[in-house]
Amino acid sequence: MSDQEQGLMPLVPGQMAILRQCKSAFCQAVQAKFNCMAVLSEADSFGSNSGVSRAEKRYSTKLSSGVEVSVWKDDLTRHKVAAVVNAANENLKHGGGLAQALSDAGGPMIQKWSDDFVQKYGKVPVGEAVLGPAGSLPCEYIIHAVGPYVSPNPSKWETDQATPFLMNAVKKILEIAVHKNISSVAIPALSSGLFHFPRDLCANIIVKTIKQFEEYAGFHGKNLEIHLVNHDEPSVQEMERATKMILDSHSISGTYSGGQKGRNQGMTSSSSNSFQFGDLTLHLKRGYIEKEEVDVIVNTIATTRNLSHGEISNAILKKASRKIQDEISRSSPLSFSGGDLYITKAYDLKCTAVYHTALADNALKATHTALYNGVLECLRKAAWGYKSISFPAIGTGNLGFQRQDVARIMTDAVAEFAKQMTKLHVYFVVFPKDNKMMEAFENEMKRRKGEAKSSEVRNDVTRSFDSAAKQTTANEIPTVEFFSVSKEAQREAKAWAFNMLKLSDNMTIRNNHVIYLDQRDHENLLSLQAKFHVLIKEFFRSGNGGITITGSPSDVSCAAIEVESMLCKAQEDFAKAEERDILYSVVRWSCKDEPWIQTPETSAVLEKAYLAGNEEITFSNHKVRFKSMVLIDNSGVFSKMKRTCLLDPFEALKNSFYARIVRSEEYVDKEGRRALEDFGLRIVKVEKLENIALQQLFNKNEQRVKDKPKRLYQRVSAQFCDLICRVGFQKEFAPPAEQRYGNGIYFSSTVDGALKLWKEQDHEQYIYIIQARVLTGKSTIGSQDFILPPTIMGDPLNRYDSVSDKGQTHVIFSGQQALPECLIICDKSSAV
Known part of the structure; x- marks a missing residue:
């Protein structure tokens, strides 16, 4: 099993609903317990940032392989794709420019993962790229690509020398996207910022590399979207120029369309004004949107959130009561690519909720993309617990869209959403007197009905659609992916998550x-x-x-x-x-x-x-x-x-005062290895635990106690391994099932005794045993009432150093009397 598969946990709808409510707490717990980062896929399902500026799509072209290349003006820290590319340096130190912006927006886990990666594998060479978690960014992954550095105002010779490295970095990005089944990737103008690569040459090289990658069949039939994203106008213009110049003659189309090839596939007719898209049913009807008796009504509003503006919005306001205006005025938006969505109660309407979608300020800023994404976003939200949703004809009023375009785009969005195999009844509600709008929707359905009929002649539509839908679902199924330099931590985090979601x-x-x-x-x-x-x-x-x-x-x-x-x-x-x-x-x-x-x-x-x-x-x-x-x-x-x-x-000890260093099994003393083998345990990893501060305090106590330290064992839970390395042994970390000999820190002189003293953690995947040097000194038999070692001869200033059961169990009351030597991780399944 690969590291990625090992750290990947698919989610069923019930689990998705749970994590949607407590994503932040979940990620924080995984980080704290296992020093592991959790990345939740399907960002839209778990919430998104609000109040962000809208992305502007400048140009789009589709290659003969089906891969779409588009140019965007947008903030990369907010751009919604499956993976964003970071312009990184070899050390993955994200201290300036785009790298710092992405790291700051994604939170500390990005730099932490980068530091762990470099510590384990070394620097990332120029021209290479690595895949990591995106933290709090609105995407699943971040690809750290290291482009070449050139001097300010470089000579032609210098840029010629650097060009192969930039091409290779872009090639590596594309290879990662294809290999990891990443559906969309956002690439900035690598090396053109702090690394001084000329902007126009950078754009040419990036686009030419994409072209060459396709010519050598690098995309392998993947439906990849490549977004060339920059926030500064000069870079956007250069990317648009290069894309048109280099790719346009090799593309299927050079314009953006709200529809996509094959979206109508799998649609069958059920009645003259109803169509079946897999498990989703689309209905067309005349009526008043404010009178709909469904779970969700969709309202189209101005960005000012004044519901009295617009005929549809005003009709909903009058029917619902003034309370709906008060609520939306207080609400924070859920942002999506193209606009904002506000969700309110229904009040006096005959539905459960109202989705208010704000696509643009005016007709000049409105786009077909915004309409398509707006409908799609409403459908996604409705799928969480609702069975029916009604839409008015969106965009034909103040936004000035053509009726035939509205009918096509809204139906396209429904067909695309239906691929998620979600049972939902969707209603397009046309104002009774708007005959032209009704005609546009009817013509769109007739066109699709004809296509569906001809498809039935060619093949079994239902079977082919089900197969395609299942494949799409398999590729897009929501998951939690756990990232760590330790595969054991990955497994523990995954097992813990499964237990919490059970x-x-x-x-x-x-x-x-x-x-x-x-x-x-x-x-x-x-x-x-x-x-x-x-x-x-x-x-x-x-x-x-x-x-x-x-x-x-x-x-x-x-x-x-x-x-x-x-x-x-x-x-x-x-x-x-x-x-x-x-x-x-x-x-x-x-x-x-x-x-x-x-x-x-x-x-x-x-x-x-x-x-x-x-x-x-x-x-x-x-x-x-x-x-x-x-x-x-x-x-x-x-x-x-x-x-x-x-x-x-x-x-410093590896940039800190403590460290965990992987060692061979021979690092464990012969007696300890023999004890583990006798108990039937197979060692999978041994880590040397070092802590300079604890070592010095232990040495000081050794001078006081005088007796030689004993080599003892403590069994711990996975979440306390790193803490013991940081701050030593604490009674809070590993209390036994019963504290028969005092409220202190327990150890056993044998592995057998440690395994009996501490109860097994059912959901943990491994057994964790820490071998330690412990200063037991003068000892006496313990009692469950002890919170300190008992006095010697009644002198409160003269106490025993430890207590015991006069057998295998030893108890100390100061963490400075024990020094962790190594962590032994054993395969749980091998215990007898």
Whole structure:
């Protein structure tokens, strides 16, 4: 199984509905629990950005292979395609220009993934491209393409030398799109910005490479859309010029049409004014849209949202009552390519909801594309829980569209949507006195009826349509894809997601960080309880805490995902506080002129930035330059900084103070390997865990305890592996089923004992065992009442170092007495 298949999880409609309500919480939980990024496909199904400017399609041409190449003026961070291309550098450091804009818009996961990729595979060579997750961008993927760098005002010789690299970068983009079945890709003018490649030559090379790729049959029959997207007018004009000049003579058509070849395929007639598109039925009727008795009525409105403007909108306003105007005035738009959509209640109308679509300010800005996308967007939204929707004839009023165009475009949109195999009744409602509009729709249906009839003579339409529709659905089925440098993390994230989306009327989330939820968190729990109509209860007993949720299955899943995200935030806040204290115990930052620098919080921030290799950091209106070790205040005054290591001097460990490094099985000591083998476990990965700060604190404690450390084991959940490497062992991370010997940190002297001490996590795919050096020192038998080691001879200043069961189980009460050595990941299926 490939890494991509391993990280890919198809979604059924019920799961889509759940994730639609809690996408943000889901992605945050996956990131926090597994250091893994979740990318949800079918962006329109999960919501989109609002309030964005509209994309402008300047030119379109279709190649003989069926691939469409179009030129757009748009902000690439908002452009809606399956994948956008980033003009990246070799290190995938997105610190300027388009790269920074995409990274900022997509959120921190883009840079995090890039850093992990470079750490694992090295730099991306010039002329190459790699596929990664798009974070919060309105697409599924981002393709990082590294174009060539040339000097400002380059010579012809320099651009000639760079040209093959630019061509190869574009070729790699196209190869990725074809290989990964990406339906649409947006390519900017690579290398023409910060990399100084001449804009006109850049446009020529990109378009010529697309042409050559087709000539060598590179598209393999894929229905790919290539968008050449730039936000600056000069680049857009050059792309349009190059596309017309190089591709137009080789294309099927050089204009944009709202219809597409084959959209009517699979349509059969059911009556004179009804047609069947697969599972969708289209009805044509005369009537008043405001009197329709369906689930959803569509209204066409001006961008001002004044419902009294326009005959249809005004009729709906009068019928619904003034409340509908008040609601739409408060509503935020759902943006789509071509306009905005507002959803309101029906009030006095005989429907459930009203979709108000705003296509353009006036007729000059209106396009057939906007109309097509507007109808399609309404259909997509209606498919979520509704069975019927009624449209008026959109665009023939103030927008000035020709009636025959409206009939063709609206029917095209219905036919395209029908490929999703969605059961829906769609009504086109024509004003009773508008005979010309009715005639236009009837002619369109007659034309399609004739095409359908002739198709039946040639072949079995139903069978061919079903096959094509199933293939389209298979390619476009909504999915969650998990990205991580670790395939084990991918599998765990996928298994966790499956467990969270499994329909059940009760769910228990076990996480001891429930005790760190604050007042605001408890208020949020009450809000979730009301929002999803579930019962939420916290528990903490025998050293184990968590939250139980009961209610209807889909509501339980939604609430559980939100609760997981909340607990992960509490967990991360706890870890950051521990991290701060650990660092402050081994290193201090100070500034004689600015005493506030010496706080644990500020010192930790500076230390992490220093170890990360940052040249400078800005906070609290001050700037710290690490190379010169100076602090600059907002008045430009310089002060000397000082970094003091309290124990032993140390520098960065892989740009941090901790690291996980993959090692061979031989890294585990012979005794540990033998114990795992005796228990029937197969090791799939071993990671060396290093932490400079923890090492120094452990060494200090070793001097105090004096006795040699023991090599002990702890079984942990997948979500705590990275946290233990960061902040060491904590009692919250791995409480056993019963804390018989005290409220502390438990270890076992054998693998067998560890597997018995900690209960199995049902949904986890692997067994995670951490091998550690533990300072047990002077020990005595434990008791479940202990929160500290008992005193020796009643002296409160003289206590035992640990407690035990006088057998395999050992308990310490300070994380600084244990040092994680390695993480051993075993195949769960091999356990006997």
